[in-house]
Amino acid sequence: MPVSPDAPIEITAFKWVPGFAQGLVRDLRIRWALEEIGRPYRVRLHDVLQPRPPEYFLEQPFGQVPTYKDDEVELFESGAILIHLGLQDERLLPGDRAGQMRGIAWLIAALNSVEPAILPMILLNITSKGEAWTDEARPKFLERITSRLKCVSDALGDKQWLEDRFTIADIMMVTVLRQLRGTGILDGFPNVAALVKRGEERPAFQRALADQLAVFEANQPQPEGATA
């Protein structure tokens, strides 16, 4: 199993997050990639304190997780970490430059052409839930999400993965789209929903998810309020 206290690769993760974020925190992306290639890693856990302590920002400019370090690099941004791993292992990204760059293009599309359309919906549904303005704003943000999902759906067509094989782009797109869970929005795009399901069914994803959730389970702040 890749989680190993003496591993040369270290990532950071949170000890616990609220239920709506469990299974979505971005260290999942790195855990998944490392599981795909069987590379062991150790996890350094942060408390989710508000405000976050200054030392969090010294290693991650936005006070987030994950960070990543190995013998060669010290990194933040899950997208950059996936690129670093992908360039080292052909199970995550093709060996030729053209194929590598296509995977990187789709990874960045997930981060910059798809996720920014999704994030305001999370504000509407969670952070600002119930506020008056959200009723009027919702159709506008929803339209933006669906127009971007239509583009992903059209480009994906009947392919199994975004390009002609599994890459870090699929890890990124699947984990970005999982943020729509519970909204029903993906129901309108069956081939995109199938892509997410295909990703979630990979054994490496399932091990990564179990390892993230096990940490939260072990660090429940209020056991009586927790869901199983």
Place this chain on the structure above:
Amino acid sequence: MPVSPDAPIEITAFKWVPGFAQGLVRDLRIRWALEEIGRPYRVRLHDVLQPRPPEYFLEQPFGQVPTYKDDEVELFESGAILIHLGLQDERLLPGDRAGQMRGIAWLIAALNSVEPAILPMILLNITSKGEAWTDEARPKFLERITSRLKCVSDALGDKQWLEDRFTIADIMMVTVLRQLRGTGILDGFPNVAALVKRGEERPAFQRALADQLAVFEANQPQPEGATA
């Protein structure tokens, strides 16, 4: 001058966009990088039609510009194109993997930790300008922008560039932050405003901007409504 009709590198750009987008369209990022390294490129122009014709989506899944092709790759997403160029030229990204990956981390931070906070403000100020909900929503979106800008400001400190030298990360961060022009928001972060100014003062940036604007000037749909 890098713009050259017979160049092996081809990018796409729009013939004309409204004033609020002029100087901000993302082909600027690629033009700037190519100017930095003196590599010639040719430009294939698209009309900005609504709805966009299906063939736009075949080469760029989201119907946007720029796309990029050379003898080796066919790409979309300005971030991926900058990474492709950066990995080939030490004027854009260090030659060692650790330095390359730090530049890529900051490039992705611009695209995924900063720009998503800025985009809703553009919706408020342009697309949905004057709608009732925007008054209540504005402080929330503004708080998100300023909290992210504070992180960039703290990480930048008194450095000239995001890392210890100019890289594609600075091209990305500067062009992302230029979308705040006219809002006054950067006034609260003098070192970040100075980073933007430092980028804009580079001769390569100025040539790239002039070349983008010259295309719009030459393709004004209604000369009488245009600003100089």
